[in-house]
Amino acid sequence: IFHMTYDLASAMVRIVNLIGMMLLLCHWDGCLQFLVPMLQDFPADCWVSKNKMVNDTWGQQYSYALFKAMSHMLCIGYGMYPPVGMTDVWLTILSMIVGATCYAMFVGHATALIQSLDSSRRQYQEKVSQNYLFCFLVVVNIGLSFAFLFHIFWTIEVYFRTRS
Numbered sequence: 305i306f307h308m309t310y311d312l313a314s315a316m317v318r319i320v321n322l323i324g325m326m327l328l329l330c331h332w333d334g335c336l337q338f339l340v341p342m343l344q345d346f347p348a349d350c351w352v353s354k355n356k357m358v359n360d361t362w363g364q365q366y367s368y369a370l371f372k373a374m375s376h377m378l379c380i381g382y383g384m385y386p387p388v389g390m391t392d393v394w395l396t397i398l399s400m401i402v403g404a405t406c407y408a409m410f411v412g413h414a415t416a417l418i419q420s421l422d423s424s425r426r427q428y429q430e431k432v433s434q435n436y437l438f439c440f441l442v443v444v445n446i447g448l449s450f451a452f453l454f455h456i457f458w459t460i461e462v463y464f465r466t467r468s
Contacts, residue, residue, distance in 0.1 A: 315417045315421060318417065319417065322410060326406045326410065329402060331370065333373035333376070333398075334370035334373035334374075335366075335369065336395065337372050337395055338365055338369040340391055341353075346358050349389045349392075350389060350392060352365070354384075355385070373399055376399030377403025382396060
């Protein structure tokens with residue numbers, strides 16, 4: 305029972321680790337989404353200027369940047385405004401690629417987790433099916449042997465009955 309508890313705890317740590325890494329990537333992407341327009345002195349076509357957030361508090365700017373990054377990474381939208389400038393377009397593409405990669409990693413880890421938690425049951429069923437198949441083949445072979453012997457004895461009996 306300790307082994308199953310250890311496996312479950314280890315699996316939960318792996319999932320929490322993966323979610324933490326995805327949130328860290330979202331944070332970095334959100335900071336990058338705001339940093340690039342800031343380094344360009346907030347051009348008129350960037351998302352910060354369109355949302356009139358140039359002089360807002362850092363909490364509000366971070367929240368909108370994180371929202372924009374998560375919208376891109378989850379591939380559910382472009383935030384409040386679609387990208388217009390070439391810089392915004394490339395940042396959006398980068399965010400979507402990173403998000404799709406995170407999604408694929410999450411699905412892969414979740415699938416591996418589900419399979420690893422049930423490995424003993426799967427091994428048991430595999431062993432039972434192998435033994436069942438072996439027993440089935442033995443029974444079939446015995447049945448075929450009896451059928452063959454019956455056929456031989458029947459033909460011999462019919463042969464001698466017709467001869468006499």
